[in-house]
Amino acid sequence: MFWLPAAIALLCALFATLLLRGINLGQASSTKIDVASSALAFLGFGLFVAGLQSHGEALGRVLATVAGCVILAVFCIRQLRSRDPLIDVRMLNFSRLGAPSLALVVGSACYTGSVFLFSAEANSLLSILPVSVLALWVSLGGFAFHKLQSRFTPVHMLQVSLATCTLGLAVAAFVGLWPASFLLGRGVGVSMASGDAYLLGSVPPKDVARAGALQETSLAVGAALGVAGFGGIYAGISSVAVTSVITAGIVAIVVWILRYNRGVFKA
Numbered sequence: 001m002f003w004l005p006a007a008i009a010l011l012c013a014l015f016a017t018l019l020l021r022g023i024n025l026g027q028a029s030s031t032k033i034d035v036a037s038s039a040l041a042f043l044g045f046g047l048f049v050a051g052l053q054s055h056g057e058a059l060g061r062v063l064a065t066v067a068g069c070v071i072l073a074v075f076c077i078r079q080l081r082s083r084d085p086l087i088d089v090r091m092l093n094f095s096r097l098g099a100p101s102l103a104l105v106v107g108s109a110c111y112t113g114s115v116f117l118f119s120a121e122a123n124s125l126l127s128i129l130p131v132s133v134l135a136l137w138v139s140l141g142g143f144a145f146h147k148l149q150s151r152f153t154p155v156h157m158l159q160v161s162l163a164t165c166t167l168g169l170a171v172a173a174f175v176g177l178w179p180a181s182f183l184l185g186r187g188v189g190v191s192m193a194s195g196d197a198y199l200l201g202s203v204p205p206k207d208v209a210r211a212g213a214l215q216e217t218s219l220a221v222g223a224a225l226g227v228a229g230f231g232g233i234y235a236g237i238s239s240v241a242v243t244s245v246i247t248a249g250i251v252a253i254v255v256w257i258l259r260y261n262r263g264v265f266k267a
Contacts, residue, residue: 037079101214141190
């Protein structure tokens with residue numbers, strides 16, 4: 001199952017090579033690939049996530065996490081000094097784009113983490129259904145954002161969406177997975193839609209490409225942290241309820257942090 005996406009990616013690359021042959025991309029064709037930054041990002045994120053896994057000795061996992069953080073710090077320094085950065089971390093000024101990026105990371109982590117958590121103790125078709133319909137609730141959450149964005153301030157939209165995720169995790173611990181799936185899906189859907197809209201809408205047209213790279217990076221980091229973080233906590237305590245409570249507390253802290261944002265967003 002894990003190799004299937006790799007095969008699909010190779011097939012897509014083959015079709016892209018055949019269909020895009022002879023197309024001139026103009027200025028984009030002269031852009032240089034920063035191989036060193038790509039290698040640093042790959043090693044940094046890989047070691048950081050590997051350190052959060054449940055297998056292996058504790059010392060080795062701690063060392064992997066520390067090494068990943070150090071390499072990511074070097075990566076960020078390189079991006080700050082580069083004229084054409086791979087990921088423009090200078091855009092992560094909290095009063096501007098940091099808050100939407102943070103919401104995307106946390107929302108993506110809640111989605112992948114809850115999928116892992118709901119599947120951890122599933123032993124029948126009926127017990128896996130809350131996971132199956134989670135994507136439906138996420139899509140409805142994105143629809144709800146477009147209906148509500150004109151009624152609430154951007155910061156309140158980000159806070160309420162993540163607060164809904166917090167409530168969903170708490171409900172998963174004390175009530176059940178069906179209502180938790182609904183709350184998490186709506187919260188994740190609104191947080192992702194609002195994060196995307198405010199991140200891409202708060203920059204001038206010339207910076208949209210860099211903001212898009214930041215958006216994709218935020219989603220990828222959140223997805224990896226969701227599985228590794230939720231999985232690491234669950235592996236340590238072997239309880240879906242306690243894992244839900246701990247992660248709900250972490251998301252609640254992020255909601256509290258967002259109240260200090262003073263940036264002006266626009267979708």
